[in-house]
Amino acid sequence: MNILLLGYGKMGKIIGELAESRGHHIAAKINIDNRQELENLDKDSIDVAIEFSQPDAAFENISWAIKKGIPVVSGTTGWLDRIPEVEKLTQDNDTAFFYASNFSVGVNIFFKVNKFLAGLMQDQKDYSVSLEEIHHTEKKDAPSGTAITLAEGIIDGIPRVQNWKMSDDSDITEQSVPITSKRIDPAPGTHIIRYQSEIDDIEISHTAHSRKGFALGAVLVSEWIKNKKGILTMDDFLSF
Ligand SMILES: NC(=O)C1=CN([C@@H]2O[C@H](COP(=O)(O)OP(=O)(O)OC[C@H]3O[C@@H](n4cnc5c(N)ncnc54)[C@H](O)[C@@H]3O)[C@@H](O)[C@H]2O)C=CC1
Numbered sequence: 001m002n003i004l005l006l007g008y009g010k011m012g013k014i015i016g017e018l019a020e021s022r023g024h025h026i027a028a029k030i031n032i033d034n035r036q037e038l039e040n041l042d043k044d045s046i047d048v049a050i051e052f053s054q055p056d057a058a059f060e061n062i063s064w065a066i067k068k069g070i071p072v073v074s075g076t077t078g079w080l081d082r083i084p085e086v087e088k089l090t091q092d093n094d095t096a097f098f099y100a101s102n103f104s105v106g107v108n109i110f111f112k113v114n115k116f117l118a119g120l121m122q123d124q125k126d127y128s129v130s131l132e133e134i135h136h137t138e139k140k141d142a143p144s145g146t147a148i149t150l151a152e153g154i155i156d157g158i159p160r161v162q163n164w165k166m167s168d169d170s171d172i173t174e175q176s177v178p179i180t181s182k183r184i185d186p187a188p189g190t191h192i193i194r195y196q197s198e199i200d201d202i203e204i205s206h207t208a209h210s211r212k213g214f215a216l217g218a219v220l221v222s223e224w225i226k227n228k229k230g231i232l233t234m235d236d237f238l239s240f
């Protein structure tokens, strides 16, 4: 496949190496300082764009590719208020858009475990629930996209929990899941969910040891998305 990398930072580089090792060709590696290369690209030869840039650049990158009819696999976090616009563009241009806050298989199993545990805890009113995420200090957004997906799983599963807030937010209430974001190098991504009561605590966690799981997931999804149309997620890709 011919792959366009939109964003060539920590993730773009690992994705590029992995894609080449699987026999793919990288058509261009686009960063903030070489966006003019997009003008010279043969768009018809690109099978998929993989977009890992930064919150304030994601929408522009994604909409550029979708308007050219190029399927997009995006992992950038911190820009999702604009996803309805991307979904409309995807339909209007008859192409495909795939978003995941986390591409690793392990985290997607963890998402399911989180929902299952939330279901078990729905009537256990003596437990409070909280979330902690730990990432490297270069991360631009907080909380992480993964933490937001986890919080949404808890909100779906426990009726008394209605929203999420940063743990230091003055608007936090008993109906909120508090999220604590810590920035410690070189943490690639750790997420912890805690249910605490006077009697005992229950804790589940996922710790990424490197970025390889995120990158492999993005490449596998890119291979899978060829010839597909519409808005796609990890639930479409994974069989569990
Ligand atoms: N969904 C997932 O599984 C994962 C998501 N992420 C997310 O992916 C994003 C990228 O992460 P990293 O590679 O670690 O960040 P990074 O900071 O190492 O790289 C971001 C790159 O985007 C480039 N960029 C900035 N503006 C641009 C523009 N207008 N056009 C094209 N490129 C532009 C920068 O030059 C930089 O090289 C972040 O939002 C992060 O949260 C990271 C890991 C896994």
Ligand SMILES: O=C(O)C1=N[C@H](C(=O)O)C[C@H](O)C1
Binding pocket: 077, 101, 102, 135, 139, 140, 143, 144, 145, 146, 147, 188, 189, 190
């Ligand atoms: O910025 C990162 O590094 C990561 N971002 C994603 C997120 O915000 O959840 C996924 C992963 O945790 C690494």
